[in-house]
Amino acid sequence: MTFRIADTFSDALAKLSGQEQKAAKTAAFDAQMNPDNPGLQMHRVDRARDPHFWTARVNRDIRLVLHKKGGATLLAWVGHHDDAYAWAERRRIDVHPRTGAAQIVEIRETVEDVIIQRYVEEAVKKPRLFAEEDDETLLSWGVPEDWLDTVREATEDTVLDIASHLPQEAGEALLQAATGERPTPAPRAEDPYEHPDAARRFRLTTTEADLAAALEAPWEKWTVWLHPAQKEFVDRNFNGPARVIGSAGTGKTVVALHRAARLARENTDAHVLLTTFNQRLADGLSAKLPMLLPDKAVRDRITTSVLGALAHDLYAKVFGSIDEATPDDVAEALTKAAADADVKVDQGFLEDEWRLVVDAWAVADRDAYRDLPRLGRLTRMAASRRDALWDVFAATRAALKGQGKRTRAQMLHALAAHYRGGASRPFTHAVVDEAQDISVPELHFLAALAGDRPNGLFFAGDIGQRIFRAPFPWKAAGVDVRGRSRSLKVNYRTSQQIRSQSDRLLPVSLTEADGNEDRRTGVVSLFDGPPPEITEFPDADAEIKAVAAWLADLAAIDVTGSEVALLVRSEDEIPRAKAAKELFLTLTSREVEPEVRVMHDAKGAEYRAVAVMACDEDVIPKEDRLLEARDEAMIEEIMATERHLLYVAATRARERLWVSGAGRVSEFLEDLI
Known part of the structure; x- marks a missing residue:
C-alpha cells in the first residue's frame, strides 16, 4: 500500500489551531499505520463526484479527507466537518489526458x-x-x-x-x-505521480518518520520547485554575465539556488560561489541547498559565503594576513590628512568621496582622479578642486598602509588584479543573490573571478529593493549584462492585494545607471488576501494599543510567533514596537513572541503577517538623513532609498499587512493608500 500527502493537506493543516493540528497529525499517523483503524470512523463522501473520497474522524468537529483507490491512500485535506465534506464534494483526482500528471x-x-x-x-x-x-x-x-x-x-x-x-x-x-x-x-509521464508537476504536489511517505517530517515542516514549495517561467533562467546558457530581476516575491532567490545547483551537478570540476550581502541570508541559502542537492559530494562543489568575509580570507591566503580598516579608521585618517593639507571641506562629503569614488574605483593617482567620470556621484567638481582633494586622499591611503591596514575595497581590487594577471582562480562560477546591493569593488572582483567564462556570472536582484548603495553603471566595473537581463513576472509569496499596493511606492519603471530597465507592470500574484490596513493615529500610545489588538486578532486565528513581525525604520523606533509586543503578550498571556526588527534587517525574510509601525513624518524619510543632504540630487537619492526601505518592509508580508504612524504621518502612506 502506498501513502501520500498532498500539499493541499499541508496548506489546510496550517490554518488550524495548535491543538487541532496536534489531533490531526495523530489521526494522520493512525491512517498511515492502519487505514482500517475503527477509531478513525471512516465514511465515504456520498455526494462526491469522485467515489474514492473518504473522511476520517479527528475529533468531534475536525475531519481528514482521504482519497483511497487501488491500495493507494492520499491524505488530501483537513478541516471542520462541514468544510471537509464540501471540499471533497467539489473535487476529483484525475490523471490529466495530455500530461499524464x-x-x-x-x-x-x-x-x-x-x-x-x-x-x-x-x-x-x-x-x-x-x-x-x-x-x-x-x-x-x-x-x-x-x-x-x-x-x-x-x-x-x-x-x-x-x-x-x-x-x-x-x-x-x-x-x-x-x-x-x-x-x-508540460512533458508526458507514464506514472501520474512521477510527473514533475505531481511530484511537487504529492509527497510519498513510506515510513512513520517520513510522515512526521512532512507534517512538522512546511514544504516551502517555492524554495525547491520551479515554475516553468523560472526554470528557463536556470537552464539557459549565457555567453557572458547574466541577470534575472523581478519585484519582491517573484522567486529570484529560488532561481539563484537552482542555478548554482545546476552548475554543480553538470560538471564534476565545478566550484561554484553562491553569495549574498549578509551572513543571515547566506546561512538561509546554505540551509536550502540539501533540499536541492541530497548528494553531499555534489553539494560540496558549492561554497556559500558573504563576499566581504570571502575577500578577507582570500586576501590572507594570497597576500598574507592584514587588518581591515574600519570606517572609523578611514574617517580619522581623512580628518587628519585634510587638516595637514589645510583643506576646508565638509567631513561627510569627504568620506563619501573616498568611499564612492577614490576607494571604490581604486583611483591610482592625481591624473586619474582629475579625469575620472563621476560614476555613482551626483555632485560635480572642478578640476582645481579635485587637485586639492587628491593630496588628502593620497595621504589617507599612505596613513592606512603605514598602520598595516587595508580597506575591504582595496582587498577586493588587489584580488581582482591578482586573478586578472593569470593566477589560479578559486571558483569556476559565481551566483549572486540580492545583487542590487553589490558594490563597485565587489563587481570588479567577480568580473576578474569568472566574468570571462560562459555561464561564469549570474545575478539575481530587485532594483526596487536597493538600499545600501548608489546606482552605478555595471559595465564600467567590467560586467555587462545588457541583452542578458530577464524579468520574472509571477509573484509566489505575496498576496495580490499586498503586492499591488506596495508597488505604488515605486515608479512603474526603474532604470539602472547603465540603462537596464525593470518594468513593474504585468506582475501578478498567485493568490488573494485581505487588503492591507493603513492607519494613522493621534499619538504613539494609540498606535501601540491598536497594534497590540491587531496581534491579538491574529493570535485568535493562530497566526503568531515567528509567523509575525513588527518592523520599524531604525533602532530609535524599536521601543514603540516592543511596547506593542509587550501589551499584546499581557492581553493574551502568550509565550510565543512576534519578531521585532528594523526594516533593513528584514531583507530576504518573510512572514505571514507584518506590521510596519512608527511611519511618522520625521521617521521615514529619516529627518537626520535629509539634513545631511548637500544638494537636490542627493535629496532625491535619499528619498528613493527611503521608499525602497518601506517597500522592502511591506513586501515581507505574505497574507496580512498593517502600516501605521502617529501624529503627522509619512508622506509615503498616501502613496500606499
Missing part, C-alpha cells in the same frame, strides 16, 4: 453560477486573453478538459480568479501567459 481538480459545475456568469459578462467588456488558444495548447499547460471553455473566457480582470480554481500548475501557466511569457508545454 495526477491532479486535484475542482469540478467546474460546483463553482458558483454567479462566478461563471461574471466570467462571461466580463469577457464581453474586455478582450479575452486566451480566446485564440486551441485545445492542445491549453491541455499542454495542464488545464483540465472541462475547464477549457472557461479559460478561453478569461480577461485581465478574471484571470486570477479562474487560475485560483485550477490545478496549481495550470493556474501558474495561465498567469505566466497573461504576463506575456509563453508557458513551456
Whole structure:
C-alpha cells in the first residue's frame, strides 16, 4: 500500500489551531499505520463526484479527507466537518489526458453560477486573453478538459480568479501567459505521480518518520520547485554575465539556488560561489541547498559565503594576513590628512568621496582622479578642486598602509588584479543573490573571478529593493549584462492585494545607471488576501494599543510567533514596537513572541503577517538623513532609498499587512493608500 500527502493537506493543516493540528497529525499517523483503524470512523463522501473520497474522524468537529483507490491512500485535506465534506464534494483526482500528471481538480459545475456568469459578462467588456488558444495548447499547460471553455473566457480582470480554481500548475501557466511569457508545454509521464508537476504536489511517505517530517515542516514549495517561467533562467546558457530581476516575491532567490545547483551537478570540476550581502541570508541559502542537492559530494562543489568575509580570507591566503580598516579608521585618517593639507571641506562629503569614488574605483593617482567620470556621484567638481582633494586622499591611503591596514575595497581590487594577471582562480562560477546591493569593488572582483567564462556570472536582484548603495553603471566595473537581463513576472509569496499596493511606492519603471530597465507592470500574484490596513493615529500610545489588538486578532486565528513581525525604520523606533509586543503578550498571556526588527534587517525574510509601525513624518524619510543632504540630487537619492526601505518592509508580508504612524504621518502612506 502506498501513502501520500498532498500539499493541499499541508496548506489546510496550517490554518488550524495548535491543538487541532496536534489531533490531526495523530489521526494522520493512525491512517498511515492502519487505514482500517475503527477509531478513525471512516465514511465515504456520498455526494462526491469522485467515489474514492473518504473522511476520517479527528475529533468531534475536525475531519481528514482521504482519497483511497487501488491500495493507494492520499491524505488530501483537513478541516471542520462541514468544510471537509464540501471540499471533497467539489473535487476529483484525475490523471490529466495530455500530461499524464495526477491532479486535484475542482469540478467546474460546483463553482458558483454567479462566478461563471461574471466570467462571461466580463469577457464581453474586455478582450479575452486566451480566446485564440486551441485545445492542445491549453491541455499542454495542464488545464483540465472541462475547464477549457472557461479559460478561453478569461480577461485581465478574471484571470486570477479562474487560475485560483485550477490545478496549481495550470493556474501558474495561465498567469505566466497573461504576463506575456509563453508557458513551456508540460512533458508526458507514464506514472501520474512521477510527473514533475505531481511530484511537487504529492509527497510519498513510506515510513512513520517520513510522515512526521512532512507534517512538522512546511514544504516551502517555492524554495525547491520551479515554475516553468523560472526554470528557463536556470537552464539557459549565457555567453557572458547574466541577470534575472523581478519585484519582491517573484522567486529570484529560488532561481539563484537552482542555478548554482545546476552548475554543480553538470560538471564534476565545478566550484561554484553562491553569495549574498549578509551572513543571515547566506546561512538561509546554505540551509536550502540539501533540499536541492541530497548528494553531499555534489553539494560540496558549492561554497556559500558573504563576499566581504570571502575577500578577507582570500586576501590572507594570497597576500598574507592584514587588518581591515574600519570606517572609523578611514574617517580619522581623512580628518587628519585634510587638516595637514589645510583643506576646508565638509567631513561627510569627504568620506563619501573616498568611499564612492577614490576607494571604490581604486583611483591610482592625481591624473586619474582629475579625469575620472563621476560614476555613482551626483555632485560635480572642478578640476582645481579635485587637485586639492587628491593630496588628502593620497595621504589617507599612505596613513592606512603605514598602520598595516587595508580597506575591504582595496582587498577586493588587489584580488581582482591578482586573478586578472593569470593566477589560479578559486571558483569556476559565481551566483549572486540580492545583487542590487553589490558594490563597485565587489563587481570588479567577480568580473576578474569568472566574468570571462560562459555561464561564469549570474545575478539575481530587485532594483526596487536597493538600499545600501548608489546606482552605478555595471559595465564600467567590467560586467555587462545588457541583452542578458530577464524579468520574472509571477509573484509566489505575496498576496495580490499586498503586492499591488506596495508597488505604488515605486515608479512603474526603474532604470539602472547603465540603462537596464525593470518594468513593474504585468506582475501578478498567485493568490488573494485581505487588503492591507493603513492607519494613522493621534499619538504613539494609540498606535501601540491598536497594534497590540491587531496581534491579538491574529493570535485568535493562530497566526503568531515567528509567523509575525513588527518592523520599524531604525533602532530609535524599536521601543514603540516592543511596547506593542509587550501589551499584546499581557492581553493574551502568550509565550510565543512576534519578531521585532528594523526594516533593513528584514531583507530576504518573510512572514505571514507584518506590521510596519512608527511611519511618522520625521521617521521615514529619516529627518537626520535629509539634513545631511548637500544638494537636490542627493535629496532625491535619499528619498528613493527611503521608499525602497518601506517597500522592502511591506513586501515581507505574505497574507496580512498593517502600516501605521502617529501624529503627522509619512508622506509615503498616501502613496500606499
